[in-house]
Amino acid sequence: MPHIGAGMRISLGLAFISMTEAEMIMYAGQGLGYLIMLSWRAQRFEVLLAAIVLIGILNLTFDRVFRYFVEEKLLKWEKGIVK
Amino acid sequence: MIKMRKEVIKFALPLFFFSFWAIMSLKGFKPSLFNVLLVLVHPTKDIFGIGSLVTCMVVSLKEIGIGYSVAAFAGVIIGILFYYKTFDDFFGSTINTLRHIPDIAWIPLLLVWAGIGIKSIVTVIFLESFFPYRDKYGVRSKEYTTALDRIWQVFRC
Numbered sequence: 515m516p517h518i519g520a521g522m523r524i525s526l527g528l529a530f531i532s533m534t535e536a537e538m539i540m541y542a543g544q545g546l547g548y549l550i551m552l553s554w555r556a557q558r559f560e561v562l563l564a565a566i567v568l569i570g571i572l573n574l575t576f577d578r579v580f581r582y583f584v585e586e587k588l589l590k591w592e593k594g595i596v597k
Numbered sequence: 598m599i600k601m602r603k604e605v606i607k608f609a610l611p612l613f614f615f616s617f618w619a620i621m622s623l624k625g626f627k628p629s630l631f632n633v634l635l636v637l638v639h640p641t642k643d644i645f646g647i648g649s650l651v652t653c654m655v656v657s658l659k660e661i662g663i664g665y666s667v668a669a670f671a672g673v674i675i676g677i678l679f680y681y682k683t684f685d686d687f688f689g690s691t692i693n694t695l696r697h698i699p700d701i702a703w704i705p706l707l708l709v710w711a712g713i714g715i716k717s718i719v720t721v722i723f724l725e726s727f728f729p730y731r732d733k734y735g736v737r738s739k740e741y742t743t744a745l746d747r748i749w750q751v752f753r754c
Contacts, residue, residue, distance in 0.1 A: 525726035532725035
């Protein structure tokens, strides 16, 4: 279970990365990566920065929620970890 | 008191950064780069407004939710199946090769297969977040002695 939890946490971060780059390259008409590319082409850099910061905040929130529920509640029994 | 000090220090750097940004935008220095506050103070109704930010966030979260949950479900099952040596020998090298392809390289091919839209983005997210589960060291750890103990340890919560 600790290994599964670690794998899930790693791939959660990777999912955000791949989501952004897929939307940026496909220019898909929706999503935050698309908003970045669109505002870059329209030279609206304030929207660009807002989208970047929003992606960071979302990723951080998901990571912290995951850490709270899985690593502190579910895996309380795990030994050798300083809380 | 120490805890409060920690909280203050934690938010000091972003606050400093954004106040620097605000001062720059108010002074009119390079308005194209520094008027980020305008989007927050004057939420416009067009595509660049704050409503579009929320809409895009909802779409992105939907994609993440579908792609990540499917990948997690499939990945955990595949990862547990890697306990069997025959399975590992048969699929191991193939999956290892696929794992080292960057997901960005799949995108043109997926555009041909699934078209532009949520389907191909979900597939990219699935491909990226599926492979970290191939973790035979978790299932094959030497700490576990009996088979029953191993099953218990893998699913112990």
